[in-house]
Amino acid sequence: MDLLHYPTVLNAYLHGGVVEREEVCVEGMSAQVYYVDHESWGSAGQGLAFSHIILNRARLEDEPDLVHDYVFLHEYGHKQWFWPLQVFFTIGQASYVLMLILLGIAVPWKFLEAILTPASGSVLTTLAGLTIGFTLLIAIPLAVTWFDEGYAELHAISHVGYSAYLEMLEIHENKSRSLPSRLRSLVMYPPTSLILVISRR
Numbered sequence: 782m783d784l785l786h787y788p789t790v791l792n793a794y795l796h797g798g799v800v801e802r803e804e805v806c807v808e809g810m811s812a813q814v815y816y817v818d819h820e821s822w823g824s825a826g827q828g829l830a831f832s833h834i835i836l837n838r839a840r841l842e843d844e845p846d847l848v849h850d851y852v853f854l855h856e857y858g859h860k861q862w863f864w865p866l867q868v869f870f871t872i873g874q875a876s877y878v879l880m881l882i883l884l885g886i887a888v889p890w891k892f893l894e895a896i897l898t899p900a901s902g903s904v905l906t907t908l909a910g911l912t913i914g915f916t917l918l919i920a921i922p923l924a925v926t927w928f929d930e931g932y933a934e935l936h937a938i939s940h941v942g943y944s945a946y947l948e949m950l951e952i953h954e955n956k957s958r959s960l961p962s963r964l965r966s967l968v969m970y971p972p973t974s975l976i977l978v979i980s981r982r
Contacts, residue, residue, distance in 0.1 A: 785833060786833075788829065789815050789829060789833045789835065790815070792827070792829060792835060793815050793817050793835055796817040796819040796822045796835070796837065797817050797818060797819040797822075798817065799815045799816065799817060800816050800817060800818045800838065801815075801816040801838075802814070802815050802816070803816075805834075805853055807850045807853050807854055807857075807940070808850070808854065808940040808941075810854070810857050810940075812833060812834050812853075812857055812860070813833040813834070814833065814834045814835075814836055814853070815833055815834070815835050815836075816835075816836050816837075816838045817835060817836075817837055817838065817839075818837070818838040818839050819837055819839055820839045822837055822839070822840075824837060824840070825837050825840040825841055825848075825852045826840075826841075826852045826853070826855070826856045827856065828855075828856035828857065828858075828859035828860050828933070834853065834856045834857065834860075835856075836849075836852060836853065836856070844952070845952070847941065847945055847948065847949055847952075848949055848952060848953075850941060851937050851941050851945075851946070851949050854936060854937040854940050854941060855933045855934060855936065855937040856933070857936070858932060858933035858934070858935070858936030858937060859929065859932075859933045861932075861936065869925070870925060870926075870928075870929040876922045880918065880919055880922055881919070881968065884915060884918070884919065888911075888915060891911055892911060923968075926969055927970070927971040930969060930970045930971065931970075931971045931975075931976060931979070934970070934971075934976050935976065935979060935980055938976070938980045939980075943980060943981070946980070950973065
């Protein structure tokens, strides 16, 4: 058993633990997949840097094979980078999530402080400065995350095909999704319209 098995199992433990492990092959690409069954985890899968792929059976068991193949190919796409870039993108995504949490806590207090105890200059100037500062702070990890997720999405489209991807999107749109899941998709992934334009070209 390879050493990468252990960090994958540890990560899977956070999502209820491994319920099955198998070698999955889609469109000639194969990888070791660790299945979890975690209803409250909003994600269908996760590609770990240097390691294996985790797929969430709770999100995939009632889906057609097309969706399963797409999720596998998307996560497989994350693993196509050379190892330094895998580290870079993993750090980028982790820092982006952490920064969103910290900004979610800090932003309301900072804006309230700016309104109640304005420093030199007008309140509007202070608020504008805070807005620009927070936007710049989040822009770099956002760009890194969108680039990585966008590449993985294009990798999946290139193998399942454009029309099959549109079919998969239709299936996805018809499913009821929780608000946290919708927000996660909004902030972590580039707009679908942008992905479709790039994939056509």
